[in-house]
Each structure stands twice: as C-alpha cells, then as structure tokens.
Amino acid sequence: MPYLPNLAAVGEFYEKSVESLTTELTRCSQLGIAYIVTHLGSHQGQGYTSGLNQITKAINKALTDAPAGAVILLENTAGTIHSMGSSFEELKRIIDGVNDPTKVGVCFDTCHAYAAGYDLGNKTAVNNVFSRFDEVIGLDQLKVFHLNDSKEGLRSKVDRHARIGEGYIGETGFKALLSHSKVRITPLILETPLDDEENKRAELEHVRRLGAEYAQD
Numbered sequence: 747m748p749y750l751p752n753l754a755a756v757g758e759f760y761e762k763s764v765e766s767l768t769t770e771l772t773r774c775s776q777l778g779i780a781y782i783v784t785h786l787g788s789h790q791g792q793g794y795t796s797g798l799n800q801i802t803k804a805i806n807k808a809l810t811d812a813p814a815g816a817v818i819l820l821e822n823t824a825g826t827i828h829s830m831g832s833s834f835e836e837l838k839r840i841i842d843g844v845n846d847p848t849k850v851g852v853c854f855d856t857c858h859a860y861a862a863g864y865d866l867g868n869k870t871a872v873n874n875v876f877s878r879f880d881e882v883i884g885l886d887q888l889k890v891f892h893l894n895d896s897k898e899g900l901r902s903k904v905d906r907h908a909r910i911g912e913g914y915i916g917e918t919g920f921k922a923l924l925s926h927s928k929v930r931i932t933p934l935i936l937e938t939p940l941d942d943e944e945n946k947r948a949e950l951e952h953v954r955r956l957g958a959e960y961a962q963d
Contacts, residue, residue, distance in 0.1 A: 798840065856891065
C-alpha cells in the first residue's frame with residue numbers, strides 16, 4: 747500500500763484511505779498478486795478503540811468491494827504515539843474483527859518489532875518472540891518479513907531503519923533470526939536505507955552470508 751492512507755483515521759481522510767485499499771486490492775486481483783502489505787495508521791488522538799474499529803471496518807469494506815484474491819497483510823508498527831498495531835495482541839484483535847480472517851495475515855517488520863519492545867538480539871530472545879507470536883496470533887498467519895536493523899534501542903518506539911548488522915539488533919540478532927525455522931521458509935524483503943543498486947546487492951549478499959553462517963555458531 748502507499749504510505750499516505752490511514753485506515754485508523756476518521757472523516758474524509760478515512761474514506762479516501764478505504765478507497766485506496768480497495769483500488770490496490772483490485773489491482774492485485776488483476777495482476778495475480780497474492781499479498782498486499784498495509785500500514786495500520788494512527789488513531790490521531792481519537793483513541794485506541796476508535797482506531798481499532800476504523801481499521802476493521804475499512805478492511806471489511808475493502809474486501810467486500812474488491813474482487814477476491816489478495817490477502818491483506820497487517821504490518822506491525824514501532825509504537826510511535828497514536829500508532830496502531832505495535833503489539834501482537836493489537837494485531838490479533840484486528841484479525842478477529844475481520845469478517846473473513848483467512849483474508850488477512852501479518853507482515854513482520856524486524857525494526858518495528860524491536861523498537862516496540864520485542865527483543866531480537868540473540869537466539870533465546872528470537873525464539874521467545876516467535877513463541878509469543880504463535881501463542882497470540884499463530885505462526886501460520888505470518889506471511890512476509892520486512893528485514894531491517896534498528897537505529898534506535900529496544901522499546902525506543904522510534905521507527906528508524908538501519909542496515910543489517912549496523913543497528914541495535916546487530917549481526918548476532920540477524921543470525922538468530924535467519925536460523926529460525928519460520929524465517930527460513932518465509933519471503934524476506936529488505937527495506938534498509940540504501941540509495942544505489944551496488945549497495946543493495948551488497949546488502950543482499952550480507953544477509954545471505956549471515957544465513958549461511960548460522961549453523962556454525
């Protein structure tokens with residue numbers, strides 16, 4: 747999804763956001779795209795309950811109005827003020843509010859999770875996080891990862907991506923992540939702050955090396 751829409755808003759902004767989601771779902775259906783990742787937005791001071799209601803209402807309407815096809819993936823957030831979806835429990839409440847839960851899943855952003863308070867810095871911490879995710883939501887609902895290091899610390903609630911291994915999660919954390927059975931069978935998308943193709947290729951190779959090295963630790 748584009749960044750501008752806010753499914754948790756109210757008024758005209760909300761209506762345009764729902765229209766945008768419906769349009770993108772229609773495009774996905776036409777192009778045979780399986781998933782569409784959406785940010786959940788900000789309740790803008792209206793309160794968590796209002797934001798939750800708006801999001802579930804938006805998703806239900808878009809899924810009704812658009813042709814069947816793509817699954818909507820809810821992206822977890824870093825927990826900045828008024829943002830929705832920073833905890834597994836919030837994501838679960840949204841999923842439970844959707845008329846057809848098979849049409850929604852989760853996109854797990856590693857930077858956002860770490861900033862929100864989910865420690866990914868070592869193997870024990872990673873295992874604990876995914877055990878908790880499985881308890882609350884179910885690992886079968888986790889469809890895609892956004893792979894990013896975090897420029898800010900654990901529970902900072904600041905969304906600032908760093909290159910892999912150069913933030914607070916670090917190489918140890920990413921080796922642990924890449925060794926997890928769920929991560930190794932799930933699509934990974936790099937969103938690190940890189941400007942040119944050469945650096946992007948180098949970053950991809952770095953991740954592949956870390957994934958290949960995990961068994962040696």
